[in-house]
Amino acid sequence: MAVNWLRKLASHKRAPVFPVLGKQGDKALRYLALSPEIELVDSPRHASVLLIAGEVPADRLEPLRRVHDQLPDPFTTLWFRNEPWPHLENVDRIDDLTDLPAALTKAHRELMTGQRDSGCRILSDRPPNPWKGEGDFGQGGEGMMGGVPYGRPMAMNMQEDISDGLTLDSLTFRLGPFFMAFPPGMAAEVTLQGDLVQSWETQLEPYPQRLDAVFFNARKHPVPIAEIELARARHHLQRLYHALHLAGLEALSLSSLRLAHGLSTSSTLDGLRRRLVRSGFFHLAAVGGGVLNTEQARQFGGPAARAAGLADDLRSHDAGYRRLGFSPVCQDGGGVSARWKQILDEVEQSLMLARQAERDEVYTNDVDCIETPRGPWDEQPPEDASAILDEILPGLEWGDALATIASLDIAAVADRGGGTQSPGESRAVQGGSGNVVK
């Protein structure tokens, strides 16, 4: 009786969901972030529903199995635009984004009230190497020091000290591809000394991102500048959401997301910018680390390059933009806070351009070289830049390293478009926020 009562109470909790992002799964993540009945958690240990959003490539299935087995009992899975594994019983596949929150809530409710059985483990719960002693005192290695006890390397310091002279044992590990602070799909092998990054090797590149369809249309025929600039601003604001979420500014990250969802030519950035500056984001959280030098910035392109002081922007060659008096905005510095200042400036500029272009009905002119929010696209779309992390992250503290990753848009741009935001999605969001201007 008492247990029933407890379970009933538990089913009233917001559904704790750990999202595993497959290709194009980040859209679902951003949609769920604004759903009041869903709580997105950062660690699989904190969830009772595992959401697999989007198609997961074959090389990331093994990590997915491990994440699946990390959820504490009772747990269940939900598959969004992905076919559930055949041996999982009683799990749903959802294809429509608007159905997703209700389905997650239902899964959680049923799990709590006992209508649905907890999922079963896939992998065997055994350590990768046996914990069995061989040595005289039960130790697993050859001597007291050194050796590979129980098949696990000992933490011995073999690396040059890069900080203050206090050389610590270094710690090497792999993280990803479903770590929430990485771009979807990215995995890296990291060596830490204390919480200082000693070396960084990106092992799996993030999934290519699909930009708004307007950028692909712009490669075929002239498109209204108002439309393309709004898409650009939306892209930047969505990235700002992830960064602010990581920085612990929950409320601001959600307003940024709401602004992105309901973006129109009459939207303004003033409120968000003011609150961001007042919160001390640029002084306390986004500190100067992660600076790109000129060479790296040129290689990277896009807003990151302009934040490092390079005034390269394909829009300035476009006749349509020239009519609007466009000139690229720049920052100097090239670090994390410079990049976010740049992003804010560009969003503001895009909104302004969109307003002017809408009034004067200006269209783009060039079709073979356009500036995407990720960077210039002349012959090929912008390529993956995750290799650059291996160069700039060593020497940063863990938190700064993650802030740097969040500030860089490293994923490549996919060849095919991702479609525009569907009207249903934006309507649902407007209902939730109530401060949309349209």
Next chain:
Amino acid sequence: MTLTTLLLLAAALIGIGIYGALSQQSFVMLMMGLELILNGVMLAAVAFWAFSGAGAPEGQLLTIIVMAVMAIEMAMGFALVVAVFRGKQADMTESLTGLKH
């Protein structure tokens, strides 16, 4: 809780401490032995203060001084560990066979 039982407890702590300080190869574990000895000493000092010293304030003062000595011992010990570790990548007493190398 009498003076005798308290002193026996202190003697036991000191005994274990002596064993630890003499037997451990690692510097830091050796320091733990020393700390345990000082733990016993402090307990004995407070016990004497409470039962034999008629509450003379010097008894408590002695304990404070022992605490200061412990802090000094810890700090110097760790400085040595850091210095030795940096040079030799080890923290074993045996690795300190010479003053420089």
Next chain:
Amino acid sequence: MLLSELFLPVLMVMFMLTVGAYVVAVLDRLIAGAFGAPQAGRVWLAPMARGAWLMTQHANATEAPDWQAWRLAPALYLALAAIGLAVVPWSESLVATDLVTSVVLWGSVEALATVVIFLHGWSANALLALIGGYRYVALGLSYILISMFVLIGVALPAESLQFTQVVASQEALWNVIRQPLGLPLFLIVGLGMTFWGPLNLADSKDLAGGTASEISGPPRLVWDVARAAMLVAFSGVAASAFLGGWMGPWLPGPLWMAIKMLAVLLVLLLLGRVLPRIAPERCVTLMWVVLLPLSFIDLVWAGIGALL
């Protein structure tokens, strides 16, 4: 005698622990809602539903954790919060333990909290949890020092290390006015030692929950309750040390105390929702280079005040 000396104080502390943790959870949700977080369901029910959910969830395992320490650490943190609540005086006579050295006891609660948080992060045998533990130790020392200087400052005018005496010494003038630097410094310490909001570096987002990233079920419930209770204990100490504790006109003492504690809690929770998480390196610099010298100045100020 046993009843009045043991059972009543224990009951009182348990009561404050439960009610306090619940109030913190509700207030935090209300503040989050006011800042635009999506809200669903009834706010007053949400903490209980969460508690029930964690009760039904199983506690998970990692590979070769230090089981004793891993399971004990949340309980120990709760125990420390209980000790903190026990020294908070609700009126001249209504206090769970009126130890002569209760101010120092609170100092040792802060120091032992460092141990417990480190243990919690270390014993999980998991990477992100360990980094969280590391970080707290790196910062915890500076919190302890700042708190110690600030508390010596309030003990000086009282000429006592007892919280009841400290409150009594504020009859004429509250310490928040007498030592203007004290309360702001102490609030920062409070955010630090409960790793809340901008100083949540041990259980932070970038570590996917830090020391708590690998726990689920009842241990997680205990850990969350303990953090909230520690925040309540801290606000009780802050209200006694700086806001004149039970003193105030018209209303009875315990009520004044509750109002002041709520005010401190509100300020802390607001700060937690408004400010971003401070980068650890910047935080260390801030603590040692700015706030620690400020706490020296606070102490000198208090000393001069005591001499005059």
Next chain:
Amino acid sequence: MNHGIGIDITFLSLATLAVVTGWRVFRTDSMVRASFFLLVSFIAVGVIMILLAAEYLGVAMFFMMAVEMTVMALFMVMFMMNPAGLNPMNMVHQERIAIGAGIVGFLVLGAMALLAAFPDQPVSADLEPVRSLGNEMLGDSMLIFESAGIVLLTTMIGVVVLSSHRGRYGAAAVGSLPPGLEPGGDPAGKLEEDEEEESGGHQHHHHH
């Protein structure tokens, strides 16, 4: 000093705790756990001190030792290759002598406790231990207390000098070589190429 049976039971359990955890310090594989066992031993002794009416000392013991042991545990994690004791270890030398010395120490001190006659002058009930300690520290024994402070300051300076990366004549570690994992073996950790990089700096003669 009169006290009830409750105090005696508390004392006995605390004494057992102090001795058992003190013993576990040297009997656990994990060095981090060892330092926290030591902390528990200290806390037990601190509570006994509070029972003995030394309220300040007992509480001071808590926070002093909490900080010390945290630092100790941190050093364990930073420098030890096996802080968690997942790989059992046995790093002792001259163990028989050490056990003997420990037992002899206990027996001698225990015999003193049992056989010697100490004056029976308990603390009077109206003494305020904290006030009396304060008056002593900042009164008659101020010189001793202040000297302890000076010594602590000196220690801090000395420790910074000792553990600093850079010495007066260049990097502190110049010319030193890690020992072999077995006697006469190749140096562990850092390799020979370090030697070439250290040609600048100061004129130090290598004896390898």
